[in-house]
Amino acid sequence: MTRRPLLHEYWPVLAETLPYLPLGDGPTPVRPLDGLGLRSPVWLKDESGYGRGGWGGNKVRKLEWLLPQAGRRGARTILSVGGLGTNWGLAAALYAREQGLDVALALVDHPVDDHVRAQLRRLRASGAVLYFPRTKRRLVLSLPWLVARHTHGLTPPYVLPAGGSSPLGTLGYVECALELADQVAGGLLPEPGWIVTPVGSGGTAAGLALGLRLAGLRTRVRGIVVNDTLRLDSAKLVGLAGRSRQLICARGADLPRTALGPADVVSEYGWLGAGYAHPTEAGARALHRAATEAGLELESTYTAKALAALVDLDAAGSLGREPVVFLNTFGPR
Ligand SMILES: Cc1ncc(COP(=O)(O)O)c(C=O)c1O
Known part of the structure; x- marks a missing residue:
């Protein structure tokens, strides 16, 4: 794949300073999300097929x-952290291996169901080196040793x-927002x-918020917090978006002024339930519907x-009347 990211098209200097490895085929599709009987017109942007x-x-x-x-750093191993069922860790392990990189993951406990058990089997088969410090505290203590x-x-x-969700990883969702802006401009x-x-860790919401502003859209991000083990309030997400912005500027891009505030990326905590990876009844209903x-x-x-x-916020009228993605x-x- 030789696709150029939109970030390189907007700011050509980034092509030299911020290397990019295409792993999926954009743009990901958008379509009306009909059938749920919602008041606002809802659209789906479907990232499920992005990847190899x-x-x-x-x-x-x-x-x-x-x-x-x-690769630039000459690292032979990526070391990262997550829960037992980490989608991030599994994707990192599989895609890094293709680049000749090893992955080591330190995993903390959370409720285990069939999905998590299957995920752990995939993680073991991925070739990643797995550590099980069990709690976040023990994970933090073990990091220097790891x-x-x-x-x-x-x-x-x-x-x-x-x-x-480092400032660099967050650029993935800056890119997604630029892609969405193109789709809006194209009348899709x-x-x-x-x-x-x-x-879950904030990079998706923060990246979207920054990218939407860079693309000149007024769209705001409503982030539904599903993880109680990290601080993920609006200020934290705005901070992450700001660090991604600084990174792009430090690599030479002349960005438009994009002062993001907490109203641009709003964290909602009402749907977390008992905690990270604890299923909720409302979630089960939404999944089924x-x-x-x-x-x-x-x-x-x-x-x-x-x-x-989304269903509840729509029913409460708190998404307004504008279209929602x-x-x-x-x-x-
Ligand atoms: C399926 C899925 N959706 C959403 C998220 C959350 O994204 P982020 O970690 O960027 O907040 C994750 C991972 O954390 C995920 O695996």
Whole structure:
């Protein structure tokens, strides 16, 4: 694949300074999300097929920026963290291996169901080195040891936060927002008032917020927080978007003024339930309705909770009357 990212087209200097490895085929499709009986016109932007060989979902766009950076640093290993069922860790392991990079993952406990058990089997088969510190505290304490363990010669591993949501990984969703803006300009959908997305580590929501502003859209991000182990309030997401912006500027791009505020990326906590990866009744209902009424396959940890939120916010009239985009971040395997 030789596709150029829109970020390089907007700011050609970034082609020299910010390497990119295409792993999926954009633009991902948009279509009306009919059948759910909502008041606002809802559109789907479907990231599920973004990636190679059916390996879709929202992690792939982050890896398109992160993997070349690992290569640039001469790292032999990516070291990252996540929950037992981490989609991020699995995508990182599979795509990194194709680039000759090893992946080591430190995983913390959360409720285990059939999906998580299957995911763990895939993680073991992926060739990633797995560590099980169990709690976040023990994970943090073990990090220096893990870094030392995966240092080759003088080269440390490329350490990435949960979900790949570093300022660089976040560019994946800046790119997605630029793509959405192109689709709006091309008449494929109207300019949305809101885009609703799950928030697990924040990179997707923060990247979207920055990209929408860079593209000149007024669309705001409604982030449905599904993870209680990280701070993911609006200020935190605005901060991450700001660090991604600084990164692009430091690499030479002359960006339009894009002062993002908490109103541009709003964190909602009402659909988290008992915590990360704890299924909720509202989520189960949304998952079932999506499958039976809208032909959309979701999962219970992220996307079902986000759709449940969209349905409730719509019923409460708090999404306004403008069109809304639901971002499907789940890549079924
Ligand atoms: C299917 C799915 N949707 C959404 C998210 C959340 O995205 P982010 O981590 O960028 O907030 C994740 C991962 O955390 C995910 O696996």
